[in-house]
Amino acid sequence: MTFNLTYKPFGARAILVEWPSKIDELILKDIIRFKSTIQENNIKSIVELKSAYNSLLIIYDTVCRNFENEVNLLKTIYNSHSLQYDSLSTLWKIPVCYDVDFGIDLEAMSVEKKLSKDEIVKRHSEAIYTVYFIGFLPGFLYLGGLDETLHVPRKSTPRLKIEKGAVAIGGNQTGVYPIESPGGWNIIGNTPVSFFNPKNNPPCFANAGDRISFIPISMKSYNDIKILVEAGVYQVESEVFHG
Amino acid sequence: MVKVLKPGFYSTIQDMGRFGFQDYGVPYAGVMDTYAASVANMVLGNDENAAVLEMTMTGPTLQFDCETSICLSGADMSPMLNNVLIENNRAIHVAKNAVLSFGKLNSGFRGYLSVSGGFKTNKVMGSRSMFKAITRSFILSKGDELLIDDHVEAILKKNASIKMNYKYLYSNIIEVYKGPEFERLSKNQQDMLWSQEFIISKDNNRMAYQLEQLLDNDLEPIITSLVLPGTVQLTPSGKLIVLMRDCQTTGGYPRVLQLKESAMNIMAQKFMGNKICFKLI
Numbered sequence: 001m002t003f004n005l006t007y008k009p010f011g012a013r014a015i016l017v018e019w020p021s022k023i024d025e026l027i028l029k030d031i032i033r034f035k036s037t038i039q040e041n042n043i044k045s046i047v048e049l050k051s052a053y054n055s056l057l058i059i060y061d062t063v064c065r066n067f068e069n070e071v072n073l074l075k076t077i078y079n080s081h082s083l084q085y086d087s088l089s090t091l092w093k094i095p096v097c098y099d100v101d102f103g104i105d106l107e108a109m110s111v112e113k114k115l116s117k118d119e120i121v122k123r124h125s126e127a128i129y130t131v132y133f134i135g136f137l138p139g140f141l142y143l144g145g146l147d148e149t150l151h152v153p154r155k156s157t158p159r160l161k162i163e164k165g166a167v168a169i170g171g172n173q174t175g176v177y178p179i180e181s182p183g184g185w186n187i188i189g190n191t192p193v194s195f196f197n198p199k200n201n202p203p204c205f206a207n208a209g210d211r212i213s214f215i216p217i218s219m220k221s222y223n224d225i226k227i228l229v230e231a232g233v234y235q236v237e238s239e240v241f242h243g
Numbered sequence: 244m245v246k247v248l249k250p251g252f253y254s255t256i257q258d259m260g261r262f263g264f265q266d267y268g269v270p271y272a273g274v275m276d277t278y279a280a281s282v283a284n285m286v287l288g289n290d291e292n293a294a295v296l297e298m299t300m301t302g303p304t305l306q307f308d309c310e311t312s313i314c315l316s317g318a319d320m321s322p323m324l325n326n327v328l329i330e331n332n333r334a335i336h337v338a339k340n341a342v343l344s345f346g347k348l349n350s351g352f353r354g355y356l357s358v359s360g361g362f363k364t365n366k367v368m369g370s371r372s373m374f375k376a377i378t379r380s381f382i383l384s385k386g387d388e389l390l391i392d393d394h395v396e397a398i399l400k401k402n403a404s405i406k407m408n409y410k411y412l413y414s415n416i417i418e419v420y421k422g423p424e425f426e427r428l429s430k431n432q433q434d435m436l437w438s439q440e441f442i443i444s445k446d447n448n449r450m451a452y453q454l455e456q457l458l459d460n461d462l463e464p465i466i467t468s469l470v471l472p473g474t475v476q477l478t479p480s481g482k483l484i485v486l487m488r489d490c491q492t493t494g495g496y497p498r499v500l501q502l503k504e505s506a507m508n509i510m511a512q513k514f515m516g517n518k519i520c521f522k523l524i
Contacts, residue, residue, distance in 0.1 A: 010469075010501060011502075011503070012420065021465070051469070052469050053467055133266070179376040202267060
């Protein structure tokens with residue numbers, strides 16, 4: 001499948017490619033495929049590629065003297081790639097402790113949603129989420145696939161400090177705070193897994209197009225895993241995902 | 244080693260930035276005014292990407308525990324070596340135990356200090372630019388010791404100086420390109436951008452500069468998309484936010500303008516109450 005793409009200059013040395021304005025797995029697959037085809041072409045003047053829900057930004061090392069030429073080259077690359085999408089991806093299994101000591105907003109959410117805390121945890125951990133891109137904070141994954149019954153508005157007053165590893169829901173999105181930060185999402189648990197480590201290359205194990213699932217764990221296993229993570233010997237469990 | 248006796252208002256080690264990790268949500272960081280930082284490095288014959296000290300509004304007080312050469316550039320912060328005024332944009336020999344301090348801010352907002360060979364603080368993900376959760380500290384503190392080269396051959400860049408173009412420190416013209424959502428603005432909104440003077444608000448830092456004047460805004464928010472340093476976002480309340488070097492990699496507000504790279508340097512020297520005008524390239 002190919003989409004009708006628009007190409008716009010973004011400042012003097014970047015080109016923004018846009019897909020239809022919606023959140024859609026096919027668009028994600030198309031962006032990833034386009035991005036990797038550009039990378040395979042090894043164009044020296046391209047220094048950085050980054051993507052979000054429906055856009056890809058191509059950054060050049062110097063000022064683009066001829067925007068038309070660059071766009072034509074990109075269009076040729078877009079049309080050259082194979083039409084088959086990769087149907088395999090990596091599914092990362094993220095242990096999460098949903099204990100109320102961590103899930104400080106579970107109680108209020110349970111009242112508001114008229115769902116028991118166990119039911120919220122069940123619905124949150126049964127889903128398989130898709131990583132659309134990483135942004136907002138280093139290592140913050142934008143995930144699609146949150147159960148509609150768990151959508152809950154952001155808090156009207158953001159908290160000044162949210163713990164690293166906090167698993168949270170904001171509107172129709174769920175995510176993990178990779179580093180301590182202010183934030184307005186509702187916190188339902190915490191993972192001992194590190195989503196961002198500047199000492200690793202790449203600094204985050206997940207990539208756009210990967211899948212994430214959350215595995216409920218007890219406080220005891222949380223503490224056990226935390227020790228392994230801090231010792232630098234914990235490997236996030238993963239498997240091949242079809243679809 | 245350079246010892247921090249007083250950290251100043253907001254001082255950080257910066258090089259040209261951290262590239263290649265935008266897709267992991269890692270900001271570029273890097274010097275806010277690339278022109279001034281390059282001049283400071285060039286005078287000493289340093290590599291263009293050598294790390295410098297970026298100082299904001301009020302400079303630090305530093306003591307050198309070895310002999311070296313330094314150069315100051317950007318804002319004029321009345322630099323003094325052992326209490327004697329020194330000049331910006333020229334190589335200055337520093338003796339062991341000399342103390343560098345700063346006085347009144349005469350022009351600009353951000354000053355740069357280069358040392359022979361550049362600051363040798365820890366490199367993380369290819370860059371020495373300080374950033375929270377990436378480098379060990381993200382701002383200079385009292386008592387910090389900053390590693391620099393301690394060898395004699397680096398020292399003798401005697402009397403080198405560069406004729407700096409100071410005009411940009413006083414310019415209020417910010418040259419811009421149209422942003423990806425510019426065409427969604429009404430003719431009236433577009434005219435407002437070109438005809439009005441904008442005042443820098445108190446919310447200005449390495450991440451972003453917010454502007455005082457509101458622009459009537461009826462644009463829909465966009466699906467979270469990509470931004471760059473120099474992107475001007477328009478919030479639902481009509482606020483214009485000019486993203487700077489430490490900005491996030493993504494954003495969900497319409498991107499109405501994009502600053503030319505040289506305009507980022509002019510912007511970096513502005514502070515609360517300063518006026519700017521946008522000019523379409």
